[in-house]
Amino acid sequence: MKRDAASKADLSAQIAKAIRDAIVSGELIVDSRLPSEAELADQFEVSRPTVREALKRLAAQNLIRTQRGATGGAFVNRLTYTDAYAQHITTSTLLLSMNAVDFETACEARFALERACAPLAAARRGAGHLSTMRAEINRQEDPALSDEAFCTSDVAFHRALVDAAQNPVLSYQLAGAVEAMQPLMNMITFTARPRRDIVARHSEIARALQAADAEAIDRELARLCDFTISLAQTVMAVRARRSVPSR
Amino acid sequence: MKRDAASKADLSAQIAKAIRDAIVSGELIVDSRLPSEAELADQFEVSRPTVREALKRLAAQNLIRTQRGATGGAFVNRLTYTDAYAQHITTSTLLLSMNAVDFETACEARFALERACAPLAAARRGAGHLSTMRAEINRQEDPALSDEAFCTSDVAFHRALVDAAQNPVLSYQLAGAVEAMQPLMNMITFTARPRRDIVARHSEIARALQAADAEAIDRELARLCDFTISLAQTVMAVRARRSVPSR
């Protein structure tokens, strides 16, 4: 855990990097305790506040956790799938919102990824996945369901499809893509999303999954993708006309 | 930018969350300047070091950048694709290494994702992508190439295939999966990876991409996936036998 005097970055950034490298390289293994803040301050020849800033940087990335008390300190955190999901979703959401990614690009990416898991899902889907999907379809058929709840159910449905592939790494990668899309999806949902068509697609997907018909799943996802994109274009066109009424 | 007194978390975590929420909700837009540390300390009724720890947390996530000097301060950062790539790769790599994800699962996920972009890549590939892939194949044919360089070239090849889909969101999602796999790949590369077979697959993929033959790309990727997994199993079996020699 050495820090090069070279880089011009802030001390706290240098120290954070040094510790991060030690973790990534395996020098510090999961659940091992880092030296106390005072000891780190001595080692790196900086003050304790500087060390603390470095530790907060690592804590922000879920790389360490801290505990107070006599046997407390900073411990190397095991990065769980849950943590990784959360970070991935945050990053993806911000990336989409801050770079004005157009709906078509995001939608295309999202469905392309989802189609990637169709063959695996068809081969491995369990009863739990199918029942989850059917339950969500039932909820979606209720006209009294609010738009927000419909959206959430939509995400849950697709999440179940992804999970049916029974590959946690794949689920992790796709969860970010699907969930990060939700805010963008909402933009069109709250205007005029014809639920009947979507539920019909969902039903077909569930049927195909039960039949382990990978090609049918793929086909339905492609239709749903095209449908969503064309719907978005319609909505955008209407909005554009409204904002420039007389011309 | 208010902080609830509710949560029991550290003050710096609360403040970081409050500011992060303000950014995500759009209350603070890209490139806008946050109040100075002293002002934030007043607003949140904490000391400056506490505010600084909060800001370092956000800086660790590339959400803000800081600048010294008279007109300095903390500014909301635009999350670039490059930043997002880097974070995604770091997270994915740590997730794989800390959770003892087995090679087969990771490999399956990686190729499933890559196959997702085959149709788009076939439809849109430009001359640049094809020439990059051919150049990498040429490098890979050189027997003098070191194992590390071969690996890097391998990643570059697949990266070009992904980029050929011309969807930056898709590229972002896949870059993490492909690059995070590299350390795991290295484990088998450095023993006995038959380069000829891999180069043959790569050549076929490049040919199929040029011919815009999505199905052929998909087929070749599937073969490469199966090949890689079986190779890994062979290597593991050999290692297991070596580590338990006489029994």
Place this chain on the structure above:
DNA sequence: GTTTCTCAATTGTCTGACATTAATTCAGGC
């Protein structure tokens, strides 16, 4: 043996200070 108390180690927070950086301002010379 069990419970309770005290203690020590560690993180969390505050105060106040100084160093460093960089834009701005303004005086002086041309």
Place this chain on the structure above:
DNA sequence: GCCTGAATTAATGTCAGACAATTGAGAAAC
């Protein structure tokens, strides 16, 4: 009038020292 350059100023970066809060461990009492 215009350029040059030094002082000003406002901000972050860093430090030292202190105290509060928390928590486990060992000592002491029963």
